[in-house]
Amino acid sequence: xxxxxxxxxxxxxxxxxxxxxxxxxxxxxxxxxxxxxxxxxxxxxxxxxxxxxxxxxxxxxxxxxxxxxxxxxxxxxxxxxxxxxxxxxxxxxxxxxxxxxxxxxxxxxxxxxxxxxxxxxxxxxxxxxxxxxxxxxxxxxxxxxxxxxxxxxxxxxxxxxxxxxxxxxxxxxxxxxxxxxxxxxxxxxxxxxxxxxxxxxxxxxxxxxxxxxxxxxxxxxxxxxxxxxxxxxxxxxxxxxxxxxxxxxxxxxxxxxxxxxxxxxxxxxxxxxxxxxxxxxxxxxxxxxxxxxxxxxxxxxxxxxxxxxxxxxxxxxxxxxxxxxxxxxxxxxxxxxxxxxxxxxxxxxxxxxxxxxxxxxxxxxxxxxxxxxxxxxxxxxxxxxxxxxxxxxxxxxxxxxxxxxxxxxxxxxxxxxxxxxxxxxxxxxxxxxxxxxxxxxxxxxxxxxxxxxxxxxxxxxxxxxxxxxxxx
Amino acid sequence: xxxxxxxxxxxxxxxxxxxxxxxxxxxxxxxxxxxxxxxxxxxxxxxxxxxxxxxxxxxxxxxxxxxxxxxxxxxxxxxxxxxxxxxxxxxxxxxxxxxxxxxxxxxxxxxxxxxxxxxxxxxxxxxxxxxxxxxxxxxxxxxxxxxxxxxxxxxxxxxxxxxxxxxxxxxxxxxxxxxxxxxxxxxxxxxxxxxxxxxxxxxxxxxxxxxxxxxxxxxxxxxxxxxxxxxxxxxxxxxxxxxxxxxxxxxxxxxxxxxxxxxxxxxxxxxxxxxxxxxxxxxxxxxxxxxxxxxxxxx
Numbered sequence: 001x002x003x004x005x006x007x008x009x010x011x012x013x014x015x016x017x018x019x020x021x022x023x024x025x026x027x028x029x030x031x032x033x034x035x036x037x038x039x040x041x042x043x044x045x046x047x048x049x050x051x052x053x054x055x056x057x058x059x060x061x062x063x064x065x066x067x068x069x070x071x072x073x074x075x076x077x078x079x080x081x082x083x084x085x086x087x088x089x090x091x092x093x094x095x096x097x098x099x100x101x102x103x104x105x106x107x108x109x110x111x112x113x114x115x116x117x118x119x120x121x122x123x124x125x126x127x128x129x130x131x132x133x134x135x136x137x138x139x140x141x142x143x144x145x146x147x148x149x150x151x152x153x154x155x156x157x158x159x160x161x162x163x164x165x166x167x168x169x170x171x172x173x174x175x176x177x178x179x180x181x182x183x184x185x186x187x188x189x190x191x192x193x194x195x196x197x198x199x200x201x202x203x204x205x206x207x208x209x210x211x212x213x214x215x216x217x218x219x220x221x222x223x224x225x226x227x228x229x230x231x232x233x234x235x236x237x238x239x240x241x242x243x244x245x246x247x248x249x250x251x252x253x254x255x256x257x258x259x260x261x262x263x264x265x266x267x268x269x270x271x272x273x274x275x276x277x278x279x280x281x282x283x284x285x286x287x288x289x290x291x292x293x294x295x296x297x298x299x300x301x302x303x304x305x306x307x308x309x310x311x312x313x314x315x316x317x318x319x320x321x322x323x324x325x326x327x328x329x330x331x332x333x334x335x336x337x338x339x340x341x342x343x344x345x346x347x348x349x350x351x352x353x354x355x356x357x358x359x360x361x362x363x364x365x366x367x368x369x370x371x372x373x374x375x376x377x378x379x380x381x382x383x384x385x386x387x388x389x390x391x392x393x394x395x396x397x398x399x400x401x402x403x404x405x406x407x408x409x410x411x412x413x414x415x416x417x418x419x420x421x422x423x424x425x426x427x428x429x430x431x432x433x434x435x436x437x438x439x440x441x442x443x444x445x446x447x448x449x450x451x452x453x454x455x456x457x458x459x460x461x462x463x464x465x466x467x468x469x470x471x472x
Numbered sequence: 473x474x475x476x477x478x479x480x481x482x483x484x485x486x487x488x489x490x491x492x493x494x495x496x497x498x499x500x501x502x503x504x505x506x507x508x509x510x511x512x513x514x515x516x517x518x519x520x521x522x523x524x525x526x527x528x529x530x531x532x533x534x535x536x537x538x539x540x541x542x543x544x545x546x547x548x549x550x551x552x553x554x555x556x557x558x559x560x561x562x563x564x565x566x567x568x569x570x571x572x573x574x575x576x577x578x579x580x581x582x583x584x585x586x587x588x589x590x591x592x593x594x595x596x597x598x599x600x601x602x603x604x605x606x607x608x609x610x611x612x613x614x615x616x617x618x619x620x621x622x623x624x625x626x627x628x629x630x631x632x633x634x635x636x637x638x639x640x641x642x643x644x645x646x647x648x649x650x651x652x653x654x655x656x657x658x659x660x661x662x663x664x665x666x667x668x669x670x671x672x673x674x675x676x677x678x679x680x681x682x683x684x685x686x687x688x689x690x691x692x693x694x695x696x697x698x699x700x701x702x703x704x705x706x707x708x709x710x711x712x713x714x715x716x717x718x719x720x721x722x723x724x725x726x727x728x729x730x731x732x733x734x735x736x737x738x739x740x741x742x743x744x745x746x747x748x749x750x751x752x753x754x755x756x757x758x759x760x761x762x763x764x765x766x767x768x769x770x771x
Binding site: 036039040170171172173176177178179180181182183184185186189190215218219222223339340341344374375376380381402403404405406408411412413416418421422424425451453455456457464465468469 | 502504507508510513515523528583622684764765766
């Protein structure tokens, strides 16, 4: 027996061979369905057999072990401290006797009803969610996520069962206001934008953010749209914008699952707390006070060299502990944006999207998905159609909506305004109720029940556009 | 066609309505299509039911096909070298034909670390081709690394016309730049330029690299410069000029910007975040005529 084998925390017999796993992080990584980012990090299983055996060994691990053995040391990492310190032992009690394998059976069983899942949420840690997801098939991830209902609200109500919301993403390569306005109009007239109208600014500074916030606020007020706006700029920029009196609905930040990742993003938990307090002080929500919008994505920790040897899906789930602390309106896994060195092709992107959605919902987050890919990934629109449909079935909170799937600023492809209407018709999914009522009132929908659009330009918009369109 | 009753009902309803309004096409056009003058975004596409009409579906497929081809087509290195050496401005010496440690595209895409280093054969080539007066302490001022990156097409279409603008500016400068023979790197990433520059003992490296293709920009060239190139340098030590192509940042402007940054780097002996770009740049200024929000009637 080698020294490595002698010191292995886990061993598992499979036929003639014994497999050794160094520690819990090693076991989790080796049990993860194959993906390029874990190979790049050098933490992936070395063979298909080793992966399958790791999944068996992981299934035997008691959930309790995740409370006594931190994957990233408590002393070194504020995300670990957040996970451990906020763990709710009472909520954990009903599942505290289970192993990871038992947990899968229990989640799929009729014991785990929607209300029971809500009661145990605070007892589940991200590592427990990640571990069980690794031994679940895609259909398991869909079925259990569908049972987890997560509601959030600001100017409308997001996440009701049978509903799907959309972020209207009107990006423009130079932040040209007319160009942005044209995409916002297109999106609204295709019935998109109930999750948020959210711009990724091309020029990322405070004056530009304020200019875009003001522009969107004017549109929302002018047309009395029950939705919210967001400029996806750094959290410290948004704090400054609030101080300058800008009309901030939602505070945005990209977040990761380790302190070092968040350091590389230039914020910590205290920054998020300060930003949330500032946004709440504006009292701009009408039906709720969820004021945060977070984005995540597998691979961000490795990309920042901040993964501590932990696999990328577990790092991702840990980011949900950060999100959960600040009661967000929306969380978005930008699943295919990071590129093929982390998720190589349509198969890996699809799996990751379903994992992220499942883990986040299990932990109680309003999870949406940027169903997307870059041109150097081995993926295309058909892969996106598949993932969008699977997520629609799973009860995904929201997807992106962009003109013709083509983001001309960020140079990647995501779901289009048309795609959201496809999902509505194919799966019967409605927009947020307040937004749906507005769509009928201003006659964007001629028939909201069958998601049928008006064939004419609605009168409310014809007034504004008369001059531009010439002769209307 | 469809066995879904609800969809059938919708179709009937649409047809009845369309007859009333005099529209009998399966495609509903959008009256706001003309707003495309404000943006390259794919707005006002119209719809077949709620789906993208055939014409626009096929346009998109073509754009994606071009972007994919840009990523996966290999660089035609011999042809590029033939073209380069025929140019009057081409720096002296036969261009070096180099390769990163990523053997093929699939490996390149999954192992960015391998694309940042030259393979051993390429390292040997550069070690064997030092500055002819290296023993007397002479150095090249500049190494130019031409790297396929994520778009060989960007290199094939744009590297020659860009260098035709830049190189004469460098060699004609009052303090002329001594330029090493051109280095062409296959399966390379931006940082491979530092390996090239370090092995040639050049004071500065300028990398021309094919950028990640967008749907409407399969040919975008990126420029990165590092003063005192060394393996292991991070992006913080590089200056970048992006989107160099006929429909983006045009060659004469990009060449002037590169010249400005190179001269500043040589003057201050730094690059990256410590080298601030204070040059005038009219190409990136916004058109004020477009800067109003027509949705709320301002103009």
